[in-house]
Amino acid sequence: MSPEQTILKNSKKRIQKLKLLSKFFQKEDLINIIIKTEVIQSYFESKSIAGLDINKLELFHIQYTDSLIVLLDKIKKQKEAGILTAYKEIDANEDYIASFISQEKNGRDFNTERKYQNALVSDFLRSIYENLTDIRTPIDYKKVRNLSNFYAQDYYRKEAKIDCLLSLPDVRYYEYDNVDIERKLLGKLNSNNFKIRFICGYIISNQIFELFRIVDTNEDFIWNLQTNEFYILAEDIALLLDRSPNTSSKRSIVSDLRNRNEELKTKAEDMKTELPEEVITLLEKYKETLDSQEVLNQVISIDEELNILNSMLNLNLNNKIQ
Structure with missing residues (x-):
């Protein structure tokens, strides 16, 4: 596999990783970032734009995509730990509820x-x-x-x-x-x-x-x-x-546990989409940066070629003078 093919393959892997993260977080800005990243990759896959330096795609991912993936991956792991803790509590509560119901059915009333x-x-x-x-x-x-x-x-x-x-x-x-x-x-x-x-x-x-x-x-x-x-x-x-008539304290506990489980399930779902304010701001800034064409101009920049050509011309000019 050529170096160019390797870079394109790794680029697709990064985009796929972002897509998986976007399914977990369900944030619109993240989806927009993925779309823009795919657009940038498409320039390097397109045959209509010749002469692009494939290394600039790799540099773009190192500077932007990789950092974003690492950040979101860490946040996802934190959230998964919190969600797992919530569902462990739900399971424990359900065991208590099942035990109480079993006692009621088979025991005294x-x-x-x-x-x-x-x-x-x-x-x-x-x-x-x-x-x-x-x-x-x-x-x-x-x-x-x-x-x-x-x-x-x-x-x-x-x-x-x-x-x-x-x-x-x-x-x-x-x-x-x-x-x-x-x-x-x-x-x-x-x-x-x-x-x-x-x-x-x-x-x-x-x-x-x-x-x-x-x-x-x-x-x-x-x-x-x-x-x-x-x-x-x-x-x-x-x-x-x-x-008033007596009620079972255990029955009250069971009712409280059922309410608690509903709260935990809602909390677990909300936990996926809730992000720290600074991360939300960062995603917005990231999206705005891609929207502004600033990054795209850097990736498809001709400054490097201009500088090389200018240096060559200056070199030739100096040789003639000598």
């Missing part, structure tokens, strides 16, 4: 079991009442705590003023087998046939509370699982509490 709590605590309180009135019935102390044992850490609300959940000092109780029930509450439960509904749970300062409502009334009561006390929640204090 809070929204179902909270409904069972209504009947369990109702039977528990009815049994306490019957034992207080000398009607001996068995009491299941274990089942009523299953909901909190399985779900308190994940579902029960962790933000509330604990003072609003504690009993008032003047409350009067019935006591039976380490269970304290406010006297007024027990009377209301009995008159309502112990129909209750679980509202939500709280876990504050490692203390667990469950909030219930007496069905068909506006009256709520609290079960303090640490002290095993049941007492009415005053209406004015109830207004200070968030009494």
Whole structure:
């Protein structure tokens, strides 16, 4: 292969490299630069322009194209590292989400079991009442705590003023087998046939509370699982509490992770086209330089030939004088 063919081949390789980089960065100025660079090469491939020094094409690439390729290649590697980091985080988040969904499908379900709590605590309180009135019935102390044992850490609300959940000092109780029930509450439960509904749970300062409502009334009561006390929640204090249904903290995390993954995907796409301001300015200047014909004039300059011819003429002239 002749030196001229080698230079043309290497020139095409450089242009192809720029094209690959332009697909990654997707910048209009870079595409314009490639077009102008191809135009310059075409002059040296064209047979209509004879006598061009092929070395000037090589010099053009050394001065301009190679520097641009090195710059963009380094920026591309930096961006690829950032994109790879983003997708590694996405994969880790997806693994957590998949694990949570798998647990939900194969495991226990809070929204179902909270409904069972209504009947369990109702039977528990009815049994306490019957034992207080000398009607001996068995009491299941274990089942009523299953909901909190399985779900308190994940579902029960962790933000509330604990003072609003504690009993008032003047409350009067019935006591039976380490269970304290406010006297007024027990009377209301009995008159309502112990129909209750679980509202939500709280876990504050490692203390667990469950909030219930007496069905068909506006009256709520609290079960303090640490002290095993049941007492009415005053209406004015109830207004200070968030009494909305409990949601899983893991479910909230999953929702946050899904949102995070969408942000990361957008960031990874934007990362390709985002360039430092100084690089954008440099590309604009590069494009303007090619557009101004300055570089083209240098590549197809006749100054060198003029200087050689002028030197030869001067030499001949001097010889004649001598």
